[in-house]
Amino acid sequence: MNPSLMTRVRWGVADTLVMVGRNLLRYVRLPENIVNITVSPIMFLLLFTYVLGGAIRTSTPDYITFVLPGILVQTLLFGGFGTALGLAQDVQSGLFDRYRSLPMARSAVIVGRLIADLLANIFVAVLMISIGTLIGFRFGGSVLQSIGSPAVGILFALPAAAIFAAVGLTVRSVEAVNVIGFTLIFPITFVSSAFVPVESMPGWLQPVAEANPFTLAANVSRALALGQDPGGDLVGVLIWTAGLAAVGVPLAVRAYGRRN
């Protein structure tokens, strides 16, 4: 009577694809969703480049070359915020009660959401690099390095989104997600090498910024954009990504499936 493992795997993949489609439709049909994920990163890019950039000394030829990878990685991390918001919305709308009463794979709801938001992140990355190019940004390395630069950010953002998803499913309120998101993401992304060189911070803050995994991600993305060898930092980012994924994805699936 119970379906075989193969059947269950096939159903799980099918359920996930339906869920990806459903979530992508929500991006397409609610234009404000696209505006939400594109306007603020573009604004950040322009403000940092033209307002703050002149005052910040960096090792790169110009500030935009320094800051674009940083803003990009920050933007991609902020995407996880959207993942949590979307899930909290679905909980509040009662839609999750329907899904949870259906014979579908529990992981499909989470994984389908993560994949849809990953595709949205790729769209945002392409858009930001295009606009950056218009205002003077240039990749300095090979094609592979140029692709690798945003790819590191996209990869790093994925398990972070899973952790945000777990938070969103636990607090179950759009407003709470907003508060937690802003008080968490801003310090993490600003106390890092994303916008200014760590050496320019006060001495007591530098170790914090150095230990921040977000600094690693920004450093690797920037090194690849400049055509440099990211060295051991690349391994560090991959370890962090795998570690966060190993914690975040099961946490999120569990938070979704919980039925006390």
Add this chain to the structure above:
Amino acid sequence: MTTGTAGPAILVRGLTKSFGNVVALRGVDLEVERGVVFGLLGPNGAGKTTLVRILTTLQRPTSGSATIVGLDVVRDASRLRRAIGVAGQSVAVDDQLTGLENLEVVGRFHHLGGAEAKRRARALIERFDLVEAAGRRAVTYSGGMRRRLDVAASLVGEPEVLFLDEPTTGLDPRSRLSLWVAIEELARSGTTVLLTTQYLEEADRLASRIAVVDHGQVIAEGTAAELKGRVGGSVLVVQVADRSRLDAAREVLGRYGANPHVDESTLDVSVPMSAGAGAIAEVVRALDAGDIAVSNLTLHQPSLDDVFFALTGHASEAETPDAGERGEK
């Protein structure tokens, strides 16, 4: 799809559920035969929704057991989900999808395959009178249309047992009537339906058996006629003109029916009348003889409040805690 297991559609034994200190269910026993519409009647906070959430695998019981078509709600949860359909208290409709897409997605999650999911979605759209709106996003639907779409979605899997949690709450009379007709059609096709409601009228019309739920317990069970019989056919309400005569009026009415109920705020005294309408003239004479001035006198069919008062000796709303009904959202 049939699971081929024998026994009743729903069997609940000693089911309890607590949320911290709040006890939502304190030992529910229930047996629902296959192919009937069974009504769970009770006020807000009685525990109806908690019971439905446990029976549909959304929550785990604290103790006790429950099986649906022979499948345990905890151990066999994933198989059970293939045998049931649920339309919960809050409408679970995807606003950004069209009506048709909403139903197709549910069909895909039942693993029907694309063509079959489409076929069933179209058939349900027709059955629930949503053809003209089928291609529009659900966000544009009225409350009644959203509720119909929600019930349609619960039928995509062709369930053996369908759970409808207060399906007509908040609907206008016309939408309510059209949903009633749809539920009656379902009943004729042999689907077992468990329906929760706060309205005696609704349970009366749709359900062949009714369980009255209060404070997390089933306090009475039977057909609508049996339950009304326990109230006594109809209810006489006398509003006295002078507050000081309330007790005297209660004494007089007590001669014509059991347990007169005094409402001090409205100056109403109500009593179930077993003797029929002919006794009213006698009551009026007795009130007159007792020098009790009456400002209003009505005879009406028993309401949920009357059934409640007759069964529990307390009014349905005042003492019921709000907590626990929805459980943890």
